[in-house]
Structure formats: C-alpha cells, structure tokens
Amino acid sequence: MSNPLLQGMPEHGLPDFAAITPDDFRQAIDRGFAEHEAEIAAIAGDDSEPDFANTVEALERSGALLDRVMSVFSNLVSSDTNEELQALELEFSPRAALHESHIYTNTTLFERIRAVRGSAAELEEEQGQLLDNTYRHFVRAGAQLDPQGRQRMEEINGSLARLTTQFSQNVLADSNAYQLLLDESQLGGLPKFVREAAATEARSRGRDGFLFTLSRSSITPFLQYSDHRDLREDIYRAYTRCGENRVDNHTVIRQIIALRAERARLLGYETHADYMLEQRMAKTPDRVIELLEQVWAPCRDKVASEARDLQALIDAEGGDFDLAPWDWFYYTEKLRQQRYQLDESEVMPYFSLAQVRDGAFEVARKLYGISFHPRRDVPLYHPDVQAFEVREADGSRIGLFLFDFYMRPSKRSGAWMSTFRDQSALDGHVEPVIVNCCNFPHGDPCLLGMDEVRTLFHEFGHGLHGLLSKVRYRSLSGTHVKQDFVELPSQIMEHWAMEPEVLKDYARHVDTGEPIPDALIDRLRAAAKFNTGFAATEYLAACFLDMAWHGKEGEQAEDVAAFELKVAEKTGNRTVVDPRYRSSYFQHIFSDDYYSAGYYVYIWAEVLDADGFEAFKENGLFDQETARAFRSNILERGGSEDPMTLYRRFRGRDPEVKALLKNRGLA
Structure with missing residues (x-):
C-alpha cells in the first residue's frame, strides 16, 4: 500500500488520516529529512553570486515535504496521540532538533546569507523582514561560534528536544492516571450539568458512576460546587502535583534549566531570559518585571480583600478552618451567587x-x-x-x-x-x-x-x-509573529x-x-470584575515563577518546591493563591522553548487588546472602517513588519495601560 503522506496533499490540505500508520510517519519523515538535507546542500553549494532569490527565498522553499509531514504528526501527537506516536515523538524530536541545528550552523550557508545582507540590493518590506529573521536565526543558532561551540549547541538542542518532549508526555501520563470516581452519595452540591458531564466521562472510559479528571473543564466545576471538602482537597492536590505524582518532572526541569542557561552563555547572553526576550517586543527581563509589577501592586490589595471576604463567609457558616486553596473556588461561587444572584445552572x-x-x-x-x-x-x-x-x-x-x-x-x-x-x-x-x-x-x-x-x-x-x-512567505504568515504580539488577535476577540x-x-x-x-x-x-484579584494573582504568580526559573536564580535551584516557595516570598504572594501552573506541569514553559521566559506575553498583549478594543467601543462594535484597519494592519500582516509599527498604524498611537487596569477592576 502506498504511503498517504507521500502522495501529495489534496486541495483541501488534509491527508487520509485513517490510512496513515506509524510506519508511514517513519518513512515520510525519513524522506523529508533526506530531501531537505539535499536542498540545503544545493543552496550552500551554489556557485553563483548569492542573492535574495537563490539564497533566502531558496531556503524558505526548502523542506516542504518535511514541514507538511511534521505538521500532521505534531497535530496528532497533541490532539489524538497513542503509545506508538509518543514513541516516535521521543525518537524524532532530538533528531529534528539536530537537523535544524545542522542547517543553521552551516557556515557556508551563513556566509551566503551574510553576503545577501551586506549587498546594496533594494528589498521590499516583507523581503527585508525575511532576510533579517533568517540572519538572526543563524546567529542565535550558533553559526558564529567556533566548531567546538557549534558541536556543543547541537548536543544541547538535541537534549532539550528529548527532555521537553518527556516533560509533556509525563504531564499527560500523570493527568490520565488520576480518576476521581464517585457515586451518588458523594455528589453533594454538584448541579445537574456537572453530574451529567461526569457521568458521560465515566461512560466514555467504560466506568460506572461519575468521573472527574484533572482537565480544567472537569476540576474547576467540581471545586466550585462540591460540598465535600475532603474530595475538593484530594482533586486539588492531585492537580497541583501533576508531573510529580507517578513521574519525576522535577529532575527533568532542573536538566532543562541547566541546558538553557548553558546555551545562553554560549551565545553571549547573561541568562536564558535575555536570550529569549531579544526576539520579543519587551526586549529585556527588566521591562517584563516592570510591567508585571505595575499590575501586581494593585492586585495584591484586591486579592487580600477577596481572601478576607471568603474567610468571613466560612466563619459565618460555622466553618472551623482557615481558607485553603481548595476552598477558594467553592466559597467564591457562593459569594458570587449572593452578590449577583448568579447561578451557573441558570447561566x-x-x-x-x-x-x-x-x-x-x-x-x-x-x-x-x-x-x-x-x-x-x-x-x-x-x-x-x-x-x-x-x-x-x-x-x-x-x-x-x-x-x-x-x-x-x-x-x-x-x-x-x-x-x-x-x-x-x-x-x-x-x-x-x-x-x-x-x-x-x-x-x-x-x-x-x-x-x-x-x-x-x-x-x-x-x-x-x-x-x-495575506503574506508572501510561509515563515512570516499568520501567528508567526513576535510572541508578545501573538495574543493580541486572540484576546481582543x-x-x-x-x-x-x-x-x-x-x-x-x-x-x-x-x-x-x-x-x-x-x-x-x-x-465580570468579581474575583479579578484571584485571577490576576494566579496568573502573575506563574509569570514571576517563569521569569525566576530563567534568570540567574533558576540556574542555582536544587529543589523545585523550595524554589517555588522562595519566588512566592520574594514577590510577596502571602495569600493562599497558588500560581496558575506549578513547575511540574507548567507546559507553557517546559514542553518547548516557545513560551519560556514568555508566559508574561498574555498580560503584555492585554495592554494591546484592551487599548485596541477601545477603538471599537469609540467607533462602534462593528464599525467597518475600524474592522478593516484591524484586519489589514494586524490580521493580514503576520510577522511581515515590526509589530509596534503595525499596532500604531491601526490605533494611531502607542498603547496605554489604563484600559487594562480598568477592565480588571484594578484602576
């Protein structure tokens, strides 16, 4: 039987999923690597004078088969995985990292890129952006290092690919291993819709009763409504220990942090945060911390007030205990119903x-x-x-x-x-x-x-x-933008x-x-502004944790739990609010590099989205001129221009933080 991944993609862009076997992936990825290597060798070995077309655009065209196959593979690994796909992922992740490293540390190819960059040829805006991105990719991959340094970069990237994949698979395994199976007598407080969802989940796994998992869509309503404090504590502790219950992500984390720090130093950066932020709008760790603290200051007072209100409710009901993390959702829901007469089963x-x-x-x-x-x-x-x-x-x-x-x-x-x-x-x-x-x-x-x-x-x-x-180059299209800009289109919606x-x-x-x-x-x-102190606190606590892991202090951490406590004390988080993600299941920052030293991007983008939405409120929710400006300057342009230039073109000025503080009730 022919390999459906090698037959060329139909017009609609989707393969015959049912016909694909794990061996098909192995064969197609192997061929994709081989074809890409041959294409790179041809570009690097071209005898003609380097120019934008024969070097930069040729590099952009290369690897089409590998990109196509890996997009299918990576989507399935995330959305519908199995043991065979996970085994292939562990095998191919380090190999893909090594393959990319070989390309971007190819000194002959880098010299051609540098020659194009140094030529006097006039380039269009998008061409110039592609050239600049390509050049920086080579530099940041280690193309300017000596042979020993390049070799070490390859080793680091391969190890990181293996470790981040293992981290993600550990989280999935630990999440799937936990099941809170209850009977009718243990459902006190849970409304009909929660019970029905839990019964459906139990049936889908071949069980009788009512099943709750560590998925946020399962655990959150349970914490909101369950009258059984012991069960709330059980599921909460299981959630906050995901990645350390039956697996050891703490060891994986320390290895990831050490390798990222070493890579940053090899490339001349003080920390991994400095290395990552150079490619973002924020540019430096200090600017990130400055933004976080602008929101953190009013947030601390608000969350402390919220905690006092919840403790007062516990006391009024005769509860002989102090507010704990597994109580927050439950008593917040009670207080919300009291103040706003809002019942989720009504909504x-x-x-x-x-x-x-x-x-x-x-x-x-x-x-x-x-x-x-x-x-x-x-x-x-x-x-x-x-x-x-x-x-x-x-x-x-x-x-x-x-x-x-x-x-x-x-x-x-x-x-x-x-x-x-x-x-x-x-x-x-x-x-x-x-x-x-x-x-x-x-x-x-x-x-x-x-x-x-x-x-x-x-x-x-x-x-x-x-x-x-609507751009020319794939690597600049859609969400291929600076990471603290990518959340603007999502959050404004x-x-x-x-x-x-x-x-x-x-x-x-x-x-x-x-x-x-x-x-x-x-x-x-x-x-909408109720409990915003809690929401901001758990998010900001995770941001501070991310930045701490990827600064100097993270390199010196020997115990993950002790490090988390140290960060909480340093930032003054003395409430019972845990970070949205504790380290052992913080997939944003440990399942790959993309969000590392970058979880802050949601609050950075919130400055943009809150300010940007004000334009629609001023002109009309569906004002066509405003919508055209947002589509043409933000949605269509991808990463083809500097993001702040695009935002200013849409908004007519720089963004202001006051709309964010107003929306969160922190003004």
Missing part, C-alpha cells in the same frame, strides 16, 4: 457549544464579511472534529477551519490553535488549514461556563489570525463575547430558544 443553558461557536462565526461575519460553511467530505482525524470552509463576502474561498472541542485521554490538556497548512503566496496562493482545540466536557448538548465561552472566542481569534493572513449586543444574538436558551434576558446580562457584566 449555562444560554451557552450551548454550537450556539457559542455560531456566535463567534457571526462576529467574524459582521467584522470582516467572512462566512463558515460545513464540509463533510474531508478526512478528519477524530469523530469529534468539525470542518468548515471559510469564504469571503464575494464567495471566494479563504481556507479550511477545523474545530476539535472535546476532552479525551488522547489529547493534551488546555486549549490551542494550530495549523495543518500555513498561508503563503511565494509560488502561488496556498490556502491555510487551521485547527482550534479545546477540552470541553462531552454533553448532549454541551453547555459552557463563561470561562469556556471566553476560551472558545480566544482560540477563534488565533484562528482568524492564521486564516486571514474575547471582548465581543460579553458585549450585550452580541450576547443577545447568540446566547439563547437551549430548550426555549429565548434570548438571554437583559437582567441576566447586567448581572454577568457586573460580576
């Missing part, structure tokens, strides 16, 4: 998954004129996945959009946007194939809480960034989810079809 029927999805579609239509049409004739990797063809207002096709909403043991935790194919126009227009992944509980229908509604809109914003890209005009359109009762009442909208919006 959730207005937010069925299909209606929220269609609400996001309608926002995109009103803003950008685009429409989403179901495709049932394309191959999909799992029965849960839905496919939509996306079209412009004139009917022309933009690309394909996949939604993979539900949690399952074969999918990693969290929510993310990825691509099976990036947009480009170097050799004819290539349509993007985008996928949004979430971990919502199965249900008939699936009803979402407000956090999950915002998550759907957030990932949809990332999807629009990849979908509406969250604002529309809660606007009354939008809610009245998509939030309709699942049984009656009635639109959400104005009074309920008012209560939802009034409650």
